[in-house]
Amino acid sequence: xxxxxxxxxxxxxxxxxxxxxxxxxxxxxxxxxxxxxxxxxxxxxxxxxxxxxxxxxxxxxxxxxxxxxxxxxxxxxxxxxxxxxxxxxxxxxxxxxxxxxxxxxxxxxxxxxxxxxxxxxxxxxxxxxxxxxxxxxxxxxxxxxxxxxxxxxxxxxxxxxxxxxxxxxxxxxxxxxxxxxxxxxxxxxxxxxxxxxxxxxxxxxxxxxxxxxxxxxxxxxxxxxxxxxxxxxxxxxxxxxxxxxxxxxxxxxxxxxxxxxxxxxxxxxxxxxxxxxxxxxxxxxxxxxxxxxxxxxxxxxxxxxxxxxxxxxxxxxxxxxxx
Amino acid sequence: xxxxxxxxxxxxxxxxxxxxxxxxxxxxxxxxxxxxxxxxxxxxxxxxxxxxxxxxxxxxxxxxxxxxxxxxxxxxxxxxxxxxxxxxxxxxxxxxxxxxxxxxxxxxxxxxxxxxxxxxxxxxxxxxxxxxxxxxxxxxxxxxxxxxxxxxxxxxxxxxxxxxxxxxxxxxxxxxxxxxxxxxxxxxxxxxxxxxxxxxxxxxxxxxxxxxxxxxxxxxxxxxxxxxxxxxxxxxxxxxxxxxxxxxxxxxxxxxxxxxxxxxxxxxxxxxxxxxxxxxxxxxxxxxxxxxxxxxxxxxxxxxxxxxxxxxxxxxxxxxxxxxxxxxxx
Numbered sequence: 001x002x003x004x005x006x007x008x009x010x011x012x013x014x015x016x017x018x019x020x021x022x023x024x025x026x027x028x029x030x031x032x033x034x035x036x037x038x039x040x041x042x043x044x045x046x047x048x049x050x051x052x053x054x055x056x057x058x059x060x061x062x063x064x065x066x067x068x069x070x071x072x073x074x075x076x077x078x079x080x081x082x083x084x085x086x087x088x089x090x091x092x093x094x095x096x097x098x099x100x101x102x103x104x105x106x107x108x109x110x111x112x113x114x115x116x117x118x119x120x121x122x123x124x125x126x127x128x129x130x131x132x133x134x135x136x137x138x139x140x141x142x143x144x145x146x147x148x149x150x151x152x153x154x155x156x157x158x159x160x161x162x163x164x165x166x167x168x169x170x171x172x173x174x175x176x177x178x179x180x181x182x183x184x185x186x187x188x189x190x191x192x193x194x195x196x197x198x199x200x201x202x203x204x205x206x207x208x209x210x211x212x213x214x215x216x217x218x219x220x221x222x223x224x225x226x227x228x229x230x231x232x233x234x235x236x237x238x239x240x241x242x243x244x245x246x247x248x249x250x251x252x253x254x255x256x257x258x259x260x261x262x263x264x265x266x267x268x269x270x271x272x273x274x275x276x277x278x279x280x281x282x283x284x285x286x287x288x289x290x291x292x293x294x295x296x297x298x299x300x301x302x303x304x305x306x307x308x309x310x311x312x313x314x315x316x317x318x319x320x321x322x323x
Numbered sequence: 324x325x326x327x328x329x330x331x332x333x334x335x336x337x338x339x340x341x342x343x344x345x346x347x348x349x350x351x352x353x354x355x356x357x358x359x360x361x362x363x364x365x366x367x368x369x370x371x372x373x374x375x376x377x378x379x380x381x382x383x384x385x386x387x388x389x390x391x392x393x394x395x396x397x398x399x400x401x402x403x404x405x406x407x408x409x410x411x412x413x414x415x416x417x418x419x420x421x422x423x424x425x426x427x428x429x430x431x432x433x434x435x436x437x438x439x440x441x442x443x444x445x446x447x448x449x450x451x452x453x454x455x456x457x458x459x460x461x462x463x464x465x466x467x468x469x470x471x472x473x474x475x476x477x478x479x480x481x482x483x484x485x486x487x488x489x490x491x492x493x494x495x496x497x498x499x500x501x502x503x504x505x506x507x508x509x510x511x512x513x514x515x516x517x518x519x520x521x522x523x524x525x526x527x528x529x530x531x532x533x534x535x536x537x538x539x540x541x542x543x544x545x546x547x548x549x550x551x552x553x554x555x556x557x558x559x560x561x562x563x564x565x566x567x568x569x570x571x572x573x574x575x576x577x578x579x580x581x582x583x584x585x586x587x588x589x590x591x592x593x594x595x596x597x598x599x600x601x602x603x604x605x606x607x608x609x610x611x612x613x614x615x616x617x618x619x620x621x622x623x624x625x626x627x628x629x630x631x632x633x634x635x636x637x638x639x640x641x642x643x644x645x646x647x648x649x650x651x652x653x
Contacts, residue, residue: 074457125636128589130402134576135628142624254461267455299476299568302469309462313454 020264021276023315028283035286039293049172051285053240056178058255059281060233062263063185064115064226065256066277070189071222072202072269073129077118078230078256080140081111082249085234087144089160090153090244100157108231114140115227116220123216137253144246152245155238164239174236181232185274198222202269259284262312283312349586349598355634356601359608367615373495380498381491381562382611385410387501387603388555389574390581391508392548394599397582399544400524400591401449401456406552406578408467409441410571413556415471418480418566427486434557435550441467442549446542464575471568480566490561497558504551508596516543525592580631581606605634 036043061078068075085107092103114136121132155161166173189195197218200208209215233252238244257267263280265272287308291301369375389406396403403409416437421430441463449459490496511517519540522530531537555574560566585602587594609630613623 121632121636125632126639127632127635128583130589131579131583131635132632134579135631137628138576138624138631139628142621142626142628145621145624254465257458257461261455261458267457297473297476299469299472302465302472304469306462306465306467306469309465310448310454310459313458313462314452 021273021279024263024276024279024283027312027315028279028286031283031286031290035290039290042290042293047289049175051289052282053172053174054289055281055285056172056174057233057236057240058252058259058284059178059278060181060236061230061252061256062259062277062281063181063274064229066185066260066263066265066272066274067189067198068129068222068226069257069260069265069267070202070269070272071198071218072205073122073219073222074257074267075115075118075133075223075226075230076130076253077114077133077136077140078226078233079249079251079253080137080144081114081227081230082234082237082252083144083244083246084114084140084249085111085231086238086241086244086248087148087153087246088244089157089235089238090155091147093155093157100159103157104159104235107235108228111231111234112224112228115224115230118227119220119223122223123219141246148244148246152243154243160235160239162239163236164242174240177232177236181229182274182278189273194218194221199270202271204270255281255284258309262309284309287312345595345597349595349601352584352586352598352601352605356605356608359605359612363608363612366612374493377493377495377497379607379611380495380501383604383607384497384501385555385558385562385574386577386581386607387600388504388551388558389578390585390599390603390606391504391596392551392555393578394582394585394587394594394596395520395544395548395551396456397587397589398524398592398594398596399520399541400527401541401545402579402589403445403460403545403548403552404457404575405445405460405464405467407572407575408464408471409438409549409552410556410559410574411568412441412467412471412474412571413438413553414560414563414570415475415480415556415566415568416553417557417560418482419474421483421486422481427483431557434553438550438553439546440549441553443542443546445549446545449545450538450541468569475566475568478565478567478570480560482561482564482566484564487561487564490558500558505600511547512596516540520544521592523591525590527591577606580627584631584634 032043032048041047061082065075065078088107088110089103092106093100094102118129118133118136121127121136122129125132127135163173163177168176189198197208197213200211200213201215201218201222205215230249230252234244234249237248237252241248259280260272260277261267261280262283263272263274263276263278265276288305291304291308294301294304296304364370367375370379389410393403393406413434416434417430420433421427423430425433445459445463448454448463449456490500512520515536516539519530519535519537522533522535523537523540527537530540552574556571559570563570581603582594582599583589583602584605585594585598585600587599587602609627610623613626618626
């Protein structure tokens with residue numbers, strides 16, 4: 001392959017990357033327009049707001065997942081971490097803690113620590129991310145049943161209630177929170193040294209280590225961030241549901257990965273960004289909302305969901321040809 | 324004629340060398356498995372009876388089949404997160420066809436056919452449309468699981484008692500099936516499709532340029548892996564006597580864990596099928612021991628998480644220790 005053609009390829013690739021976020025956004029808008037025209041009640045302000053609220057939870061988990069996947073890894077423990085949060089906050093609430101902030105800080109510390117343990121296993125023990133995080137999920141699943149006993153626990157925490165239900169100026173607090181998370185994530189990826197290191201790590205771990213990137217610390221930070229984000233998403237999910245139960249976080253593993261990939265981030269690492277994940281999350285929620293509207297059996301809903309995700313992936317998730 | 328026999332000798336030497344190297348790679352694992360088996364036999368002498376051995380091989384077979392299916396894909400550079408759903412689909416198809424005029428043979432044929440088709444479609448989408456295998460199989464698990472729910476919305480159907488008695492009775496037929504599967508794998512590994520598997524997994528571009536039909540090799544691997552997985556589902560249905568549309572879900576993680584315990588890597592082309600096979604044996608023994616010790620399911624989850632990480636991490640730590648020691652000496 002000659003040099004000019006490869007530079008041409010990279011410039012075209014980066015152009016595509018910039019467009020992938022827009023492409024996903026375009027699909028979302030097209031789906032919304034078609035759905036509002038064909039399905040009564042879809043296009044109302046209340047319904048669209050509800051969809052964005054649901055997307056906020058996915059979007060926040062997917063912020064961590066985006067970073068991890070750009071760094072060349074994957075975090076399959078986010079579902080279990082969300083459940084830990086939703087079940088753990090009610091358990092950690094102690095009478096002396098009137099604001100409830102103590103419990104929140106404690107649980108976020110725990111989820112960040114879980115993420116750091118994931119990162120330590122991956123960085124120091126060289127366990128593959130998929131195995132490490134799946135094993136962590138299995139471990140947490142057992143620990144959770146031990147702690148929560150399998151029954152739903154309701155929460156009485158003013159801050160979490162506000163996150164889940166308050167609507168300053170008609171905009172849900174969870175959506176405002178998501179916007180804040182999105183800004184921080186995008187700035188971190190695009191404007192900080194840490195962000196640059198994450199891209200380098202995902203593109204080529206050996207080269208980045210040789211160029212002075214502290215690979216173990218970056219990995220710890222990546223998975224710690226993912227744990228923190230999953231914890232925050234757990235708080236949002238808990239606020240919306242009002243109670244936590246074992247299994248509340250299960251759907252978010254697939255949802256977060258799908259949102260990241262639909263947003264154009266490569267599962268191989270080194271490429272992508274959070275700007276695509278945001279419309280990816282909205283798109284996912286819209287699809288599941290539409291499937292619920294179509295009055296179908298559980299089997300058909302599952303088939304439709306899988307087929308739609310595959311179809312959307314064809315638009316945005318393809319890899320380069322081998323030749 | 325004499326040159327031919329000379330080259331045959333050379334080939335045999337090469338073959339031996341490769342086999343020896345593959346055996347060497349799993350030496351440590353073999354010792355661990357033997358230790359675990361010995362501990363198991365001491366704790367539960369029932370294992371050494373004819374019937375106990377039969378029961379043990381029955382819990383091993385479905386995991387061994389799914390681990391082999393997973394290892395095949397991982398060796399080829401892929402992975403499947405739809406193993407669990409495919410096991411369920413195989414179970415459901417078996418339970419809904421074997422009681423009908425299709426009969427046992429027809430039902431078995433239907434299971435294999437469904438597995439082949441599901442695998443081939445997954446492979447074709449992954450390979451031809453160039454989508455990441457993780458995502459395709461994750462989305463595929465929803466589609467396959469949904470189809471299983473459509474065929475059999477709630478547990479039901481039936482597998483003829485003759486089949487159940489034969490496969491899950493008191494004779495170690497399951498062990499015989501395991502040996503047969505290994506023999507078939509050895510045969511497959513000697514075909515161009517099987518030989519191309521490692522090459523396509525380790526270096527697809529190099530394999531393509533050396534004339535390996537990479538796409539065909541990969542799609543065939545996905546199809547056969549699908550058939551193996553569906554057969555595991557059939558066996559599970561025979562064990563329980565009926566079909567359940569969600570019975571397979573645990574097999575996704577367990578098949579990956581067994582393959583990884585056996586030293587199969589995620590990068591493609593790393594590891595061996597015999598390793599994955601031993602990995603499935605190790606995992607089966609662990610699960611059985613935990614079950615018989617009367618540990619609550621909670622502790623089983625926790626222990627399984629710890630064991631998997633430990634088993635994957637320990638060889639790595641040992642390797643680095645050895646590496647460091649070697650550097651100090653030299």
